[in-house]
Amino acid sequence: MGLRKIDLSQAPSLLYPFIPVVVTAEYDGRATGMLAAWWTQLSHKPLLLGVAVAPERYTYKVLLEADGFAFNFLDFSLVDKTPYLGDVSERFYRDKIRRGGFTIKKGDALGVPYIAESAAALEMKKVDRFVTGDHDWFVGEVVSAYANEAFVNGRWDYKKYRPLMYLGRTKRPERVYRYYATTDELEIKPVEYASxxxxxxxxxxxxxxxxxxxxxxxxxxxxxxxxxxxxxxxxxxxxxxxxxxxxxxxxxxxxxxxxxxxx
Ligand SMILES: Cc1cc2nc3c(=O)[nH]c(=O)nc-3n(C[C@H](O)[C@H](O)[C@H](O)COP(=O)(O)O)c2cc1C
Incomplete structure (x- = not known):
């Protein structure tokens, strides 16, 4: 079995699975957020994270104005709530976070809104923005961090935290389905460092x-x-x-x- 060349239009599908976060932020007294799969860690010290957000998103407008934003990690048990966070826009479906049954809390450091029902949340100060293709890359420095009881002694207990994973979606004009998964069958294998x-x-x-x-x-x-x-x-x-x-x-x-x- 070797590699076969595939059509370039299919290349983005190779990048799955993603573990999406909910990016939350507030501007003008209005807290909102959206699911984002395209995020990563950029630096260790200081701890910098980045996320790619398209201008069409209402969250984009909020991120332009806000001084900070948060990443919220969801447990798979919340999968049925994902349409509130990743399908509808705050622009046309106001107060979507609260309507989804989520509770907004404010971070200690900057008062950035985060989702109390998430498994973990990272409060960040916005430090940069870059225009990258059809999305902008927002960079934040982590200023406070929160985790639920599944995070024990600085590690996730994957029996308790089942991260929400995103496997992609089907395309219109057919009915659109998004596919989510979790790590129930997770095979954990310790590999000794450089032995x-x-x-x-x-x-x-x-x-x-x-x-x-x-x-x-x-x-x-x-x-x-x-x-x-x-x-x-x-x-x-x-x-x-x-x-x-x-x-x-x-x-x-x-x-x-x-x-x-x-x-
Ligand atoms: C799993 C998932 C991952 C997504 N990842 C991104 C992303 O990385 N960047 C982005 O701009 N939109 C992403 N989206 C789309 C937005 O979440 C979606 O357009 C949302 O409705 C925007 O809401 P807003 O207009 O209230 O900001 C993703 C959607 C889903 C369901």
């Missing part, structure tokens, strides 16, 4: 990063030129390529370990 033949290279990788981090800290606040010189020296000691020094400089500036004096 066996990978061990040596993984150890080296971490040692190199640690050494660069120590070097960065020992330099204190420095100029980019000085940092590069020192990093190149260390890179050659590990037989790395010369431009790897630049890459590590970039990595450690971003992690906050290397502080560059502005000229």
């Amino acid at each position: 066996g033949e990978f061990r040596e290279s993984a150890v080296k990788r971490h040692r190199v990063l640690d050494e660069f981090r120590m070097l960065a800290r020992s330099l204190g606040e420095t100029t980019l030129d000085e940092a590069l010189k020192a990093f190149k020296e260390l890179a050659s000691r590990f037989s790395l390529e010369e431009d790897d020094a630049r890459i590590y400089v970039e990595e450690l500036i971003r992690s906050g370990d290397l502080r560059i004096r502005r000229p």
Whole structure:
């Protein structure tokens, strides 16, 4: 069994399944939201998340104006409520979140609305927006987080949390169905991190990063030129390529370990 070339128009269907979130936000006293499958984590520290929203969505208008927004993760038990969040528009079906039987709560940090019935919610400060094709990419920095009792010791208990997954939809003019699934048959298999033949290279990788981090800290606040010189020296000691020094400089500036004096 090999790969066969498929029509490009079918490429988007390859991307499923998605775990959609409900993006909620408020403007002018009106809290609303919508299901969004196209979201991702963009950064660890700070914790940045992004979501793609089309201008047609009423939520888009709210996101343009709002200072923050939230991601709400739904349990599969709420699947019958999804039409309120992903089929109808607040523009033509007002107060859809409350009409769906959901309760709006306000985040501690910024007062961003989130859905109390969700399994988890992340309150975010809006930090950026990019125009990307036919959707805009809204970026938020997580400022507070909430989870229900299925989240234990920093982990999901997948017996209690059955994430809502989206498998796509059928197309008009036939009757349109959206397909949802969950992880009841989830096969969980622990795979040990970089064991066996990978061990040596993984150890080296971490040692190199640690050494660069120590070097960065020992330099204190420095100029980019000085940092590069020192990093190149260390890179050659590990037989790395010369431009790897630049890459590590970039990595450690971003992690906050290397502080560059502005000229
Ligand atoms: C599972 C699912 C995922 C969706 N993902 C997105 C998405 O990532 N971006 C987007 O703009 N619309 C997405 N939509 C469509 C919006 O949720 C939908 O158009 C909604 O009715 C918009 O509501 P609003 O006009 O009140 O904002 C998705 C819909 C569903 C059901």
